[in-house]
Amino acid sequence: MPANKKLLFLPGDGIGPEVMRQVRRVIDWMDRKRKVTFDVTEGLVGGAAIDAHGTPLTDATLADALAADAVMLGAVGGPKWDNPSDYMKRPEAGLLRLRKELGLFANLRPATVFDALVDASTLKPEIIKGLDIMIVRELTGGVYFGEPRGIEDLPNGERRGVNTQVYTTSEIRRVASVAFELARKRSNKVHSMEKANVMESGLLWRQEVTKLHQEQYSDVTLEHMYADNGAMQLLKNPKQFDVIVTDNLFGDILSDEAAMMTGSLGMLPSASLGAADANGNRKALYEPVHGSAPDIAGKDLANPCATLLSFAMALRYSFNLDDDAKTLEKAVQNVLAGGMRTADIMAPGMARCSTTVMGDSILRELDKLSS
Template structure:
């Protein structure tokens, strides 16, 4: 049976970029790599249809799928809906119910886009960083999480940073395993100078490295210093592993090194099944729903297409196909084709979302 891919286009530009990813999947289907593709709702569109950001039925389909590919969720249309059913709650439920604890955010600068980076070309040329972010723990999920009324009439907001040993061990192991097939270097980032969770993080990562991954080079850096170093000398890094909060911040910093959010894919992975070794997985472009350009054909579909390349690599054991797709994207960019986010001042005419998808499909024939 062909593996199942569940598409959740979502809101804003999500359906537009996912339509181009479908074109790429169809190309692979014609060339011997088939998928059973299903589609469903998540986010604001799911709230409109079901009164919730993701239905139980959709969640069941996600649990059965070999991989889930999501477009984007949210937009001002749903600003007034209750907090627990806001569009983003659908994404959070997917992460939680699928057990997706490892978020992989590559920051790779394609040579043709080096001049679009916020840094000088000589700092980002050849840049290839992978940020591994813990996704289901930390301050985003810790309890208590509340706003309290105080006797003096003021309010007190509380968010709790919590990590257990096993949560740190498993994310560190993912980072070390990925480093083994890259440049063999991991930098762990936390704030052990002011946070007890950082002290434990440092201890557990160090022990995990010593006991299981001594062949990989490990360094440590305070997260604020890490942010500075990302814009000072980003090529010093290979794999960065960090917690949920710092990973959220640092991966967005790294994103701007590459030239455009429209170029950045991501993968969120669960633990391997003890019997099959299969990991539940969700793939999504880093960009948001961009409601201001939705429906105009201006969105860059390359992040969604590159997210599919990550699915090929991590969920379907199709590394050669993933390499071919990434080469096709590189060829398109080298040909000078650009969507609106990549034109810049005096950069020439932009092509549409659909034209970029067509160009990648055509380049796949050349990328073998």
């Protein structure tokens, strides 16, 4: 079968290359066993790109990303590149540029608790068991990008930092549409979170989400919740939620909270999606939630599951290979249920393994599931 699925690999820094290597192995397996072929190219991003080219993202790599059907990213950053003299020479600036240039406005972060890892959460098992929620975070607007911004000197000798929270109707409606569409394929319920009680941008958010719901998604249950109450409810009764949609700042905070409820950042994938074109295709970037973990880089200790689950999201959202995505997710679940653990999710009585051995185990499970 000719390769017509264009995938750009950006392994990045730290443990990024190690965990991305396991995705390569799954792609090779799919080529052999499923006859699904990807045209894979590879580039540099973050600190690796700074070392090679003096910039965290070259124009050539950006062009490759724009030409790809999807981008798989490992991780960026590390102490080697901390405190640059030029703010735009940070490794993270490469990721931010990718998101901006690809128009990736919707960040999808599932928080799923596998039965085998219920005890890894700090919450009681009866609260967390079976949790499966999706947080949709607006990614290109809000206080992180609003103008004016900066730090200024005041006449009285003090300094003032300014960031502006700003949203437009179109920015709100497009990310809310993603949430409603996802909910239709899940449990058909959306919670929209903001601070409409004290912020005009939050009031506009609530008004526009309500209007869109009435116009196009009245079949989906919609509930509004103040974001601070949402943070409390995530800990009190997380299974009341299905899809949560919120702005950039609150989404950053709430998705991190939901992530830690599951027990390990090493298990959590994410997807960042752009607008659909005339054929329904979207620019997309997939990456694990965890960072570059420079302290264990090169030691074959990293948990590859979040990156493999991010690839499963790519199979589902970019390549319409839902059955293959489910198979990969099931393989990860089965390996965990069998007691295999990397150090970050190790528990008494389990078998501690390396990055490579975890990959080996998942490939064997894929063989079993496809036989």
